[in-house]
Amino acid sequence: MNKEIVEVRKSFESSPFFSLVGFEVLYFEEGNVKIKLPVTNKLLNANETLHGGVHATMLDIIMGMTIRSVSKTRCTTINLDIHYIAPSTKGEIYATGKILKQGYKIVTAEAELIGEDGQLLAKGVGTFKLLRNEV
Structure with missing residues (x-):
C-alpha cells in the first residue's frame, strides 16, 4: 500500500467522531x-432500531x-440523498461506496449499507466538492 493512501486512511481512523460512533475500517x-x-x-x-x-x-x-482514496484530496459534502430500506436492530452493518x-x-x-445477513438497509447518493488548494 502506498504511503499516501496509508495517510488518508489514518486521517479517518484518527478522527474523534469516527471512533466515537464506533466505525472500523475493514x-x-x-x-x-x-x-x-x-x-x-x-x-x-x-423505536429500538438503528437511528x-x-x-x-x-x-x-x-x-x-x-x-x-482515489483523489487523495480532502472533500466536503454538498448534497446527500438517502433511501432507508430496512431497519437494523443488532449485529453489524457494512458500508461500501463507489464513484459515479x-x-x-x-x-x-x-x-x-448491508446488514450482516446480506440485507440492503440503505442506499445513498452524494455530491462532494474536492477541496483543492483550500484550507
Whole structure:
C-alpha cells in the first residue's frame, strides 16, 4: 500500500467522531473501501432500531473515504440523498461506496449499507466538492 493512501486512511481512523460512533475500517484501497459498525444500544432510536442519522453518517463517511482514496484530496459534502430500506436492530452493518462521476472539483458517489445477513438497509447518493488548494 502506498504511503499516501496509508495517510488518508489514518486521517479517518484518527478522527474523534469516527471512533466515537464506533466505525472500523475493514479495507482501504484506491477506490475500494469497506467499513463496519457494530449496532449497539447507544445507536438505537426510540423505536429500538438503528437511528437514521447513523445510516446517513455511515453513507456520508464511506463516500468521502472512497473519494479520498482515489483523489487523495480532502472533500466536503454538498448534497446527500438517502433511501432507508430496512431497519437494523443488532449485529453489524457494512458500508461500501463507489464513484459515479469525478470532475476536477465535483464528485458524485453512491453507497450502500448491508446488514450482516446480506440485507440492503440503505442506499445513498452524494455530491462532494474536492477541496483543492483550500484550507
